Structure formats: structure tokens, C-alpha cells
């Protein structure tokens with residue numbers, strides 16, 4: 001195991017599904033409750049890379065402070081990867097991405113790898129007209145800002161592991 005700390009931060013408006021995404025990736029399930037937790041939470045996971053090597057990543061979740069935009073720089077410090085999450089059924093969460101990205105850049109590593117995630121695809125499949133941000137809009141924003149991009153459903157587990165895998169491989173390459 002390499003002795004490097006691979007830190008990933010989860011960012012985006014309250015309610016977009018950050019905690020669900022983290023739980024889905026780390027535990028393969030949905031959180032037991034929806035209560036906002038106190039302070040910053042993080043989970044660690046040992047990841048096997050494509051070349052067979054193993055690294056440990058720590059993934060930092062926010063714990064409701066994003067509601068008040070009161071996230072401390074400590075949250076971002078040393079991050080070499082980030083998942084920027086929005087809800088494809090809530091336009092505002094997409095519009096706020098630029099601000100999240102700016103905050104991230106103030107404190108994360110210079111070469112931080114950013115992954116854009118449009119979450120809640122299951123809602124769109126179940127309810128017609130619930131989609132408010134098209135996949136093309138997501139892709140365009142990602143291309144403009146040099147982000148990886150994927151749409152996910154943390155609810156079903158769709159594309160969650162692959163987002164983290166791509167992000168971590170890229171972080172590993174850049175280190």
C-alpha cells in the first residue's frame with residue numbers, strides 16, 4: 001500500500017445526494033437515516049488500481065454546513081480529487097456549481113481532479129418531465145471546465161463505483 005493520502009471531497013448543494021453517493025460507494029447501501037450529522041464526516045476505503053496496486057482513499061462528506069455555505073477550508077485542504085454533485089431535477093443545484101468549484105480551487109491541491117456528477121437519474125426514468133438539466137448541458141459544463149462527467153443514481157447504485165474508479169485512477173496518474 002502506498003503511503004500517500006488520497007483525499008476526495010464531496011461538494012454540491014444540500015439534498016443533491018452526496019451522503020447517499022458516499023454510502024453507496026463505501027458500503028453499497030443507502031444511509032440508515034437522513035439526519036444531518038454534526039461536523040465533517042469521512043470514510044476511508046482501500047482501492048485496487050488497474051495496475052494491481054492498492055491505495056487508501058479518504059472521502060470527505062459535508063454534514064449539512066453546505067446549507068449555510070459554512071464549509072471550512074479544512075474540508076478542502078489537501079484534496080486531490082472532488083466530486084461536484086448536482087441534482088438533474090433541480091436547476092438551481094446546477095447553477096450553483098460554479099461557486100462550489102471556485103471554493104474548491106481556493107483550498108484544494110492545484111492539480112485537483114474534478115468529477116461532475118448529475119445525480120438522481122432514477123427519478124427521471126420514473127416521472128416524465130422531472131428532468132430540469134439535460135445530459136448535454138451537463139456535458140457542456142464539464143467540457144468547458146475540464147471535468148469528468150457522469151449521470152448517476154445513488155438510489156439504485158448506477159454509475160457510482162465507476163465515477164470513483166475513474167476519479168481515483170486519474171488522481172493516481174497525476175500524483
Ligand code: GDP
Nearest residue numbers: 014015016017018019020034120123153154155
Ligand atoms: P446531501 O444533502 O447532498 O448529502 O443529500 P442526501 O444524500 O442526504 O440525499 C438527499 C435526499 O435525496 C435523500 O433523502 C434521498 O432520498 C434523495 N436521494 C439521494 N440520491 C438519490 C437518487 O439517486 N435518487 C433519488 N430518487 N433520490 C435520491
Ligand code: MG
Nearest residue numbers: 018019062064
Ligand atoms: Mg449529506
